[in-house]
Amino acid sequence: MRQHKLALCKNHFLEWVPQQTERFIRKYKMFTREEKILVAISGGKDSLSLWDILGRLGYQADGLYLGLGIDGGIDYSSGSHRMAEKFARANGLQLHVLDVRREYGRSIPELSEISYRGHGKPCAVCGLVKRHEMNRLARDLGYDVLATGHNLDDEAAVLFGNTLVWNAEYLLRQGPVLAERDGFARKVKPLCRFYEREMTAYALARGIDYIYDECPFAEGSQSIYYKEVLNQLESGRPGAKLTFYLRFLEARAGGELFKGENEQPTHLHPCTKCGQPTTALDQCSFCRMIEKSTVAEL
Amino acid sequence: MHMVECKRSEATMAVKLVLRDKEYEIRPGMTLLEALRKAGIAYESVIATRDGEMILEDEILKEGEVIKLIAVISGGAR
Numbered sequence: 001m002r003q004h005k006l007a008l009c010k011n012h013f014l015e016w017v018p019q020q021t022e023r024f025i026r027k028y029k030m031f032t033r034e035e036k037i038l039v040a041i042s043g044g045k046d047s048l049s050l051w052d053i054l055g056r057l058g059y060q061a062d063g064l065y066l067g068l069g070i071d072g073g074i075d076y077s078s079g080s081h082r083m084a085e086k087f088a089r090a091n092g093l094q095l096h097v098l099d100v101r102r103e104y105g106r107s108i109p110e111l112s113e114i115s116y117r118g119h120g121k122p123c124a125v126c127g128l129v130k131r132h133e134m135n136r137l138a139r140d141l142g143y144d145v146l147a148t149g150h151n152l153d154d155e156a157a158v159l160f161g162n163t164l165v166w167n168a169e170y171l172l173r174q175g176p177v178l179a180e181r182d183g184f185a186r187k188v189k190p191l192c193r194f195y196e197r198e199m200t201a202y203a204l205a206r207g208i209d210y211i212y213d214e215c216p217f218a219e220g221s222q223s224i225y226y227k228e229v230l231n232q233l234e235s236g237r238p239g240a241k242l243t244f245y246l247r248f249l250e251a252r253a254g255g256e257l258f259k260g261e262n263e264q265p266t267h268l269h270p271c272t273k274c275g276q277p278t279t280a281l282d283q284c285s286f287c288r289m290i291e292k293s294t295v296a297e298l
Numbered sequence: 299m300h301m302v303e304c305k306r307s308e309a310t311m312a313v314k315l316v317l318r319d320k321e322y323e324i325r326p327g328m329t330l331l332e333a334l335r336k337a338g339i340a341y342e343s344v345i346a347t348r349d350g351e352m353i354l355e356d357e358i359l360k361e362g363e364v365i366k367l368i369a370v371i372s373g374g375a376r
Contacts, residue, residue: 007354044372153371200345200370201352214372227371231342 001198002238010205017202018053021190025057028176030188035144037061040134041087041095043080045203045210046149048087050191052208054147055091061147063088064137066130067099069107070122072216080211087208098137100129106293109217114293122217125289132286135276138185145180150189153196156241157226159248168258169266175249182268183277195241196227311362317344318369324359331355333365343371 001007008016024030031037037054041047041063054061065084070077081097088095101107106114108129112122138146155174162170176193180186191199203210218224233240251257268277271284273291278284283291312323315337322337330353334341344367346353359365 002355010352046372195342196372197342197345197370200368204345204347204352204368212368214369218372224371228340228343231340231371234342235340 001195003195003234003242004239013201014205017049017194017198018056020193021050021053022057024176024193025188025190028188030147030177030190031059031145031186033059035060036142038096038134038138038141038143038146039063040130040146040148041065041084042149043083043211044149045208046151046154046191046196046199048083048149048208048210049199049203049206050147050149051087051093052091052206053202054190055093061093062143063093063095064134065095065097066133067097067101068126068129069099069101070109070215070217074213074216076211076213076216079213083209083211096137096141098133100133103133104290104293111289111293115289121221123221126217128286128289132274132276132284135183135185135187136274139183143185145186145188147188147190149191149199151191151194151196151199152241152245153227153230154223155189155192156230156245157223159245160226160230161222171248172252172258175252183270183275193242193245313359313361314364315339315346315367316364317367326359326361326363328359329355330357330359330365333359339367344369 037059039047039051039054039061041051043065047063051061051063063084065081067081068077084095084097087093101110104111108122108126111129112125115125134146134148159171159174162174176189178184178187194202202208230241230244266279268279269281270276271278271280271287272282273287274284276284276286280288310326313326313328313333315322315324315333317339322339324333324336328336330346331341334344334346341355346357347366347368348357348363353365
């Protein structure tokens with residue numbers, strides 16, 4: 001780990017990752033051992049490792065898997081679902097499963113075709129559905145907090161993208177914890193300070209069987225491009241990604257970013273259909289999309 | 299097959315780096331970091347394994363070895 005100037009053997013690395021996770025959970029006041037945590041599980045290395053770590057640390061963490069209906073010639077969703085189920089069974093953990101097609105009549109690629117969001121790629125629709133359904137289920141199922149497996153590379157890539165266009169609203173919202181408010185469940189990212197490389201190493205060293213295939217729609221995505229650019233930077237300047245993210249968090253916490261009007265939170269209203277918070281005056285984006293897909297079906 | 303560096307003699311067996319469906323042949327005797335640079339692969343984007351065990355950047359790659367590279371980057375709607 002060049003960014004930490006640290007080299008550990010396998011056993012010490014497997015101890016170090018959970019210890020650091022515990023440190024970040026406390027530092028950012030993510031949750032306590034008395035709270036119920038819902039972990040968003042994709043079947044990938046990060047979410048399964050997060051679930052593993054929280055269990056080892058003694059937290060009450062159940063999983064949530066969303067069946068997205070993505071095939072891409074490799075049966076991607078079925079494969080990832082199998083990995084999630086296998087991990088839950090092997091560790092005696094509870095996994096909630098929601099199949100998007102069964103719930104809303106269409107898979108993510110089908111919803112994407114109807115909604116025209118994302119210019120032919122379903123990633124925008126996928127993100128919208130995940131955010132909406134994870135929030136809804138975390139609240140409906142009575143969880144205190146929703147945890148995702150975002151790692152530092154994910155966070156640095158988002159930060160990089162938002163910085164390139166100076167999206168003040170998104171920049172002010174990004175962080176390890178999004179507090180619960182107005183119908184939004186608390187959202188936390190306990191792995192946000194680990195490099196993607198470290199999380200892969202953890203999954204491999206721990207023997208976690210995860211879906212190695214990339215989502216077929218992720219190829220050529222903006223987030224992967226930003227990660228590659230940041231990795232080039234990291235190659236020449238070890239620690240650059242970590243510094244980029246941590247200095248941003250410090251600046252944000254210190255109130256050094258976007259002083260003035262942007263400090264006012266966006267005004268939210270309950271969606272007239274599902275009741276979840278939205279900036280729209282009537283229905284939220286998710287309900288508008290579902291309504292559009294229902295109309296298209298008639 | 300991507301031939302990155304020609305073999306110096308017929309008696310020298312190259313090191314093979316395997317990343318998903320791509321293979322790169324590298325001259326033995328380099329460190330892992332040097333070999334990845336030769337192949338144009340960012341060290342940060344992979345984990346290298348030899349016989350299932352992870353190896354570090356300063357490991358010297360020996361003649362005839364097959365090094366499996368595991369891609370670490372995932373993307374899309376996360």
